[in-house]
Amino acid sequence: MAAKNxxxxxxxxxxxxxxxxxxxxxxxxxxQTSTYAQTTPGGHKGYEYSRxxxxxxxxxxxxxxxxxxxxxxxxxxxxxxxxxxxxKLLEPGDEVISTNDLxxxxxxxxxxxFEKFGIVFHFVGMQGTDAIRDKMxxxxxLIWVETPTNPMMNIIDIKAVAKLIYNKNILLAVDNTFATxxxxxxxxxxxxIVMHSATKYLGGHSDTVVGALVVKDKELADRxxxxxxxxxxxxxxxxxFLVLRGIKTLHVRMQRHCENGRAVAExxxxxxxxxxxxxxxxxxxxxxxxxKEQMKDFGGMISFVPKGxxxxxAIKIVERLKVFTLAExxxxxxxxxxxxxxxxxxxxxxxxxxxxxxxxxLIRLSVGIEDSExxxxxxxxxxx
Ligand SMILES: *Cc1c(COP(=O)(O)O)cnc(C)c1O
Numbered sequence: 001m002a003a004k005n006x007x008x009x010x011x012x013x014x015x016x017x018x019x020x021x022x023x024x025x026x027x028x029x030x031x032q033t034s035t036y037a038q039t040t041p042g043g044h045k046g047y048e049y050s051r052x053x054x055x056x057x058x059x060x061x062x063x064x065x066x067x068x069x070x071x072x073x074x075x076x077x078x079x080x081x082x083x084x085x086x087x088k089l090l091e092p093g094d095e096v097i098s099t100n101d102l103x104x105x106x107x108x109x110x111x112x113x114f115e116k117f118g119i120v121f122h123f124v125g126m127q128g129t130d131a132i133r134d135k136m137x138x139x140x141x142l143i144w145v146e147t148p149t150n151p152m153m154n155i156i157d158i159k160a161v162a163k164l165i166y167n168k169n170i171l172l173a174v175d176n177t178f179a180t181x182x183x184x185x186x187x188x189x190x191x192x193i194v195m196h197s198a199t200k201y202l203g204g205h206s207d208t209v210v211g212a213l214v215v216k217d218k219e220l221a222d223r224x225x226x227x228x229x230x231x232x233x234x235x236x237x238x239x240x241f242l243v244l245r246g247i248k249t250l251h252v253r254m255q256r257h258c259e260n261g262r263a264v265a266e267x268x269x270x271x272x273x274x275x276x277x278x279x280x281x282x283x284x285x286x287x288x289x290x291x292k293e294q295m296k297d298f299g300g301m302i303s304f305v306p307k308g309x310x311x312x313x314a315i316k317i318v319e320r321l322k323v324f325t326l327a328e329x330x331x332x333x334x335x336x337x338x339x340x341x342x343x344x345x346x347x348x349x350x351x352x353x354x355x356x357x358x359x360x361x362l363i364r365l366s367v368g369i370e371d372s373e374x375x376x377x378x379x380x381x382x383x384x
Pocket of ligand 1 (some may be wrong): 078
């Protein structure tokens, strides 16, 4: 049976993989080499130079394509390098419509790097498609969706956005970092490009920085491959190996992230010292029905605002946490807490971030796979 027909959990382990041709190694060896011997100029075994291709990276790229239900995977040196490659598909004058509530680094590369090359970015709320329609014109070439959004946990209806731009020569890219293909499959919902910071859940162990793109279309894959090779932001063999190993347990980790996420979210909701909790699993979350439709479960990312707290109070709470580590990043086996206003979202002007709800007291949790009782006890002592 072709791996294409396997169900998801089987794909995480076997998708795109085969024992190594040299000795039958079950895990792809870490081909830590820059170059490959040729018998005559051009006489090689498919690999010439490791910026262009490396067998360990190929193994990861095949696994990525398999789990996202795409045809082609591309692995980059970081999530931002993957985003960089997508924007390089565009020309000066082209316009991008992006979610307004998105990863701070994505906002930064759009505004501070690509705007000066003449690409125009519009940041809009995408909980309905009206705001996207308002900004669409003949120059629109790309819609950039992040869902669930970071850190406000808004949900964007991928299918509805895909429908809006159907037949319009506009690409739809979805940052699937928070959901992972365990929860949500953007290509099945009509997206053209899936992007990942594989640094997060795909790697899953906070031990590497890697980015990924997955597409279905051969021509689009060729254009992205050209950019990947020409610009050179590839991921190395060791990092490829680490993400490959991470992907093999993605489904079991995600199952526990979701269980613990639910337990922590419910605890916070019932805590009288907490003013607001953002988690798409609550039935009163404004986009709960869309989340239920396009996601298998609700994940382990939660944001909350402690009651009556300001910037300094929120910082004191995150400093008091012991099981949760105060750190940037997310998606690892260990629980992390962050303060977006001073950390991940510090590069977004206060006025801009507060428009989307990223207030000074907001705290973001990446709920890990420890015992949920310990996580809840830790939050209890920190929120005090
Ligand atoms: C971390 C992150 C990125 C950037 O990825 P890096 O691997 O850090 O470059 C992009 N989008 C989201 C949602 C992220 O969480």
